[in-house]
Amino acid sequence: MADVSIVVVSHSRQLGEGLVKLLRQLAPGVDLHQAAGLGEELGTDATAVAAALQQCPETNDILVFFDLGSAAMNAEMALELTPQSVAGRTHIVDAPLVEGAVAAAVAARSRLPVADVIQQAEAARTVPKILS
Amino acid sequence: MADVSIVVVSHSRQLGEGLVKLLRQLAPGVDLHQAAGLGEELGTDATAVAAALQQCPETNDILVFFDLGSAAMNAEMALELTPQSVAGRTHIVDAPLVEGAVAAAVAARSRLPVADVIQQAEAARTVPKILS
Amino acid sequence: MLTIESMQAFIEAYAARLEELCAVLDDLDNRIGDGDHGTNMARGFRTAADRTASGTFQDLGALCQTVAMALLSSVGGASGPLYATAFMRFAQSWNVCTHVDYAKLATGVAAALEGLRARGKAEVGEKTMIDVWTPAADAIAAHPDETGLREAVSRATNAALATRDIAATKGRAAYLGARSVGTCDPGSISSAMFFEELADAIAGGVTKTTWQTSAL
Amino acid sequence: MLTIESMQAFIEAYAARLEELCAVLDDLDNRIGDGDHGTNMARGFRTAADRTASGTFQDLGALCQTVAMALLSSVGGASGPLYATAFMRFAQSWNVCTHVDYAKLATGVAAALEGLRARGKAEVGEKTMIDVWTPAADAIAAHPDETGLREAVSRATNAALATRDIAATKGRAAYLGARSVGTCDPGSISSAMFFEELADAIAGGVTKTTWQTSAL
Ligand SMILES: Nc1ncnc2c1ncn2[C@@H]1O[C@H](COP(=O)(O)OP(=O)(O)O)[C@@H](O)[C@H]1O
Ligand SMILES: Nc1ncnc2c1ncn2[C@@H]1O[C@H](COP(=O)(O)OP(=O)(O)O)[C@@H](O)[C@H]1O
Ligand SMILES: [Mg+2]
Ligand SMILES: [Mg+2]
Ligand SMILES: [Mg+2]
Numbered sequence: 001m002a003d004v005s006i007v008v009v010s011h012s013r014q015l016g017e018g019l020v021k022l023l024r025q026l027a028p029g030v031d032l033h034q035a036a037g038l039g040e041e042l043g044t045d046a047t048a049v050a051a052a053l054q055q056c057p058e059t060n061d062i063l064v065f066f067d068l069g070s071a072a073m074n075a076e077m078a079l080e081l082t083p084q085s086v087a088g089r090t091h092i093v094d095a096p097l098v099e100g101a102v103a104a105a106v107a108a109r110s111r112l113p114v115a116d117v118i119q120q121a122e123a124a125r126t127v128p129k130i131l132s
Numbered sequence: 133m134a135d136v137s138i139v140v141v142s143h144s145r146q147l148g149e150g151l152v153k154l155l156r157q158l159a160p161g162v163d164l165h166q167a168a169g170l171g172e173e174l175g176t177d178a179t180a181v182a183a184a185l186q187q188c189p190e191t192n193d194i195l196v197f198f199d200l201g202s203a204a205m206n207a208e209m210a211l212e213l214t215p216q217s218v219a220g221r222t223h224i225v226d227a228p229l230v231e232g233a234v235a236a237a238v239a240a241r242s243r244l245p246v247a248d249v250i251q252q253a254e255a256a257r258t259v260p261k262i263l264s
Numbered sequence: 265m266l267t268i269e270s271m272q273a274f275i276e277a278y279a280a281r282l283e284e285l286c287a288v289l290d291d292l293d294n295r296i297g298d299g300d301h302g303t304n305m306a307r308g309f310r311t312a313a314d315r316t317a318s319g320t321f322q323d324l325g326a327l328c329q330t331v332a333m334a335l336l337s338s339v340g341g342a343s344g345p346l347y348a349t350a351f352m353r354f355a356q357s358w359n360v361c362t363h364v365d366y367a368k369l370a371t372g373v374a375a376a377l378e379g380l381r382a383r384g385k386a387e388v389g390e391k392t393m394i395d396v397w398t399p400a401a402d403a404i405a406a407h408p409d410e411t412g413l414r415e416a417v418s419r420a421t422n423a424a425l426a427t428r429d430i431a432a433t434k435g436r437a438a439y440l441g442a443r444s445v446g447t448c449d450p451g452s453i454s455s456a457m458f459f460e461e462l463a464d465a466i467a468g469g470v471t472k473t474t475w476q477t478s479a480l
Numbered sequence: 481m482l483t484i485e486s487m488q489a490f491i492e493a494y495a496a497r498l499e500e501l502c503a504v505l506d507d508l509d510n511r512i513g514d515g516d517h518g519t520n521m522a523r524g525f526r527t528a529a530d531r532t533a534s535g536t537f538q539d540l541g542a543l544c545q546t547v548a549m550a551l552l553s554s555v556g557g558a559s560g561p562l563y564a565t566a567f568m569r570f571a572q573s574w575n576v577c578t579h580v581d582y583a584k585l586a587t588g589v590a591a592a593l594e595g596l597r598a599r600g601k602a603e604v605g606e607k608t609m610i611d612v613w614t615p616a617a618d619a620i621a622a623h624p625d626e627t628g629l630r631e632a633v634s635r636a637t638n639a640a641l642a643t644r645d646i647a648a649t650k651g652r653a654a655y656l657g658a659r660s661v662g663t664c665d666p667g668s669i670s671s672a673m674f675f676e677e678l679a680d681a682i683a684g685g686v687t688k689t690t691w692q693t694s695a696l
C-alpha cells in the first residue's frame with residue numbers, strides 16, 4: 001500500500017518495539033521495521049540496521065529514525081553495508097524519534113510523496129506539543 | 133542525590149520502560165518513573181500518572197515528558213488529581229520525548245537547577261541530531 | 265429529572281450503545297486517527313457502568329465522580345480525560361443533589377462544556393467533540409425544559425454529521441489536516457450518542473439515530 | 481612488520497587488555513557518559529579476537545574486515561562504528577597484503593584516521609578518540625619506522641591524558657559541555673591502549689601505562 005517504509009533505530013529493543021506498535025496503530029498498512037537494542041543490552045548494531053533496510057520492499061523509499069548520535073553513526077555505517085540499490089533509497093531523518101516517526105507514519109499512510117513525508121517529520125521539531 | 137525527578141508518560145508500556153532504562157544508564161541516581169500504557173494496551177491513564185507523581189521524593193521538582201497530545205491531557209488531568217504539594221512542584225515539559233528526557237536526565241544528574249534542566253530539555257527541539 | 269437511578273440507567277444504556285456501535289466508531293477513527301475510539305469508549309463506559317451499578321451513592325456528585333475516575337483509568341485515549349472532565353464538572357455542579365431539574369441540568373452541561381474546552385483547548389470548528397457539546401449546551405441553556413433537551417439532541421446529531429466537512433486542527437486527525445475532510449469526527453459521533461441516551465434517560469421517547477460508517 | 485599472525489596476536493592482546501581495564505573505562509564513561517565504554521570495547525574485541533583466532537585468512541585485508549564486522553554487531557555504542565571504520569580502512573589499505581611494513585602501516589593508520597573523522601565528524605580538541613589518533617598517525621607518517629611507532633605510542637598516551645582538560649563538544653559527553661572537564665575521554669584512553677598493544681605486537685618491548693581511574 002504505502003511507498004515509504006520506516007525503520008526505527010534505538011538503543012533499546014523495548015523502546016523500538018513499543019514505538020513500532022504505536023506507529024502500526026495509527027498507520028496500518030505502512031511498512032515498519034525496527035533495529036533496536038544489542039540483544040537484550042542497550043546498544044545499536046549496524047548489521048541489524050542493514051538487515052532491516054534490506055527487508056523493506058524493493059520499490060519503497062526508506063526513512064530511518066534514531067534515538068541518539070551513536071545510533072545515527074550506526075545507521076550511516078549500515079548504508080555502507082547495503083547495496084547502492086537499497087542505500088540510494090534510504091534517508092536518515094534528522095527529527096525527534098517519536099514525534100518525527102509518528103508524523104511520518106501518518107503522512108506515509110496517506111501516501112504523500114517521500115519529500116513531504118520527510119518534511120512532516122522534520123517539522124515535528126517545531127510543532128508545539130502542549131496546546132494553550 | 134538528584135533534586136529533579138523525571139516521569140515518562142507514553143501510550144506504550146514497552147516504550148516507557150525502554151526509555152527509562154536508557155535514562156537510567158546515562159543518569160544513574162536520578163529518580164525516574166514511568167506511567168506508560170493502559171495495561172498491555174496502547175493508552176495512557178491519568179491515575180497512573182498521578183501515582184507516579186506521588187512516588188517522587190517530597191522535595192524533588194518533577195518533570196513530565198510525554199509522547200502524544202492525549203498523553204499531555206492525561207498528565208494535566210493527573211495534576212488535578214494530586215495534592216497541590218505535589219502538583220505545585222510538577223512541570224509538564226514541551227519537548228521531544230526521547231531527546232528531551234535524555235537531555236534532562238543528564239542535566240538532572242549534574243544537579244543543575246530545575247529551570248536549567250527544563251531549558252536543556254526544551255533546547256533538544258533545536259539541537260541537530262545528525263552532524264555534518 | 266435526573267436521579268441516581270436514572271443516571272445509573274443512562275450510564276448503562278450509553279455503555280450498551282457504545283458496545284453496539286463500537287466498530288462504527290473504530291472505523292471512523294481508523295480513517296482519520298488510530299482506530300480505537302469505539303474500543304476506548306466501550307471499555308471505559310463498561311467499566312463505569314459496572315462500577316456505578318455495584319455502588320451505592322449519597323448523591324449525583326458522588327456518582328458522577330465515580331464515573332469520571334472509572335473513565336480515567338480505562339479509556340486510554342484523548343476521550344478519557346475529556347469525558348472524565350465532563351463528569352467531574354457534573355459532579356461539582358450536582359454535588360449534594362439527589363435530583364437534578366432542567367435548570368441544574370443546564371448548569372451541569374454548561375460546566376462540562378467549559379471543562380472540555382479547558383482540557384482540550386479546542387474551539388468550535390476544529391473537528392472535535394466541542395463541535396457537538398457547544399450547540400447542545402446552548403440549546404439546553406436557552407430552553408431549560410424538555411423541549412430544550414430534545415432540541416439539544418437534534419442539534420448535537422446535526423453538528424456531529426457536519427464535522428465531516430471540517431479539516432481537523434486538534435486531536436490526532438490534525439496530523440491529516442485537509443485530508444481529514446470527508447469523515448465525521450468519531451468523538452463528535454460518540455457525543456451525539458451521549459445526548460441521545462441522556463435525553464432518553466431523562467425524558468424518554470428519543471428516536472435513536474442509526475449510525476452507519478458508510479454514511480459518516 | 482605486521483603479519484596475519486601478529487595481527488591475530490594484537491587483537492587477542494588488545495581484547496585481554498580491555499577485559500583487564502574494563503572497569504577503568506566504564507568508570508570514566510560513567511562520569512561523563514553512560515558508563516559502558518569498557519564493557520562495549522571488551523565485548524567487541526573479545527568477539528573479534530575469537531572470530532579471528534578461529535578463522536583462516538588469505539591476507540590482512542580479510543582479517544581486518546572480519547574484525548570490523550565483529551565489532552559492528554557486538555560493541556553497541558559509538559565506539560562500534562568508529563573502531564569498525566578504522567578496521568575497514570585497514571582492510572582497504574592492506575588488501576592482498578600478508579605483510580605490512582612501516583610505510584604501509586603509516587598509510588593504513590592515516591586512512592583509519594580519515595575514516596574516523598568522516599564517521600564521527602569530530603576535529604581535534606573535541607574530547608574524542610580523534611585527539612589520540614591524530615598525533616599517533618602524524619608520528620608514524622613523519623617517521624615510518626620503529627622510532628616513529630614508539631613516538632606514536634608516547635604521543636597517544638599524552639594526548640589521551642590531555643583530554644582531561646577539554647570540554648567535550650562531540651559524543652555523549654557533549655551533553656555535559658564544560659562539566660566534562662576533569663575526566664579523561666574513555667575512547668581516548670582505549671585508543672592509547674590500542675597503540676600500545678599495536679606497537680608491542682609489531683616492535684615489542686612496549687612499557688604499558690598503568691591506567692588507574694583515580695589518575696584519569
Ligand atoms: N484537543 C481536543 N479537544 C477536544 N476534543 C478532542 C481533542 N482531541 C481529541 N478530541 C476528541 O477525542 C476523539 C478521539 O478519541 P480517542 O480516539 O478515544 O483518543 P485518541 O485520539 O487518543 O486515540 C476525537 O474524535 C475528538 O472528538
Ligand atoms: N562523534 C565522535 N567522533 C569521534 N569519537 C567519538 C564520537 N562520539 C563518541 N566518540 C568516542 O566514543 C567514545 C564512547 O564510546 P562508547 O561509550 O562505547 O559509546 P556510547 O557513547 O555510544 O556509549 C567516546 O569516549 C569518544 O572517544
Ligand atoms: Mg483514537
Ligand atoms: Mg488512541
Ligand atoms: Mg558509553
Ligand SMILES: [Mg+2]
Nearest residue numbers: 514516557558
Ligand atoms: Mg552507550
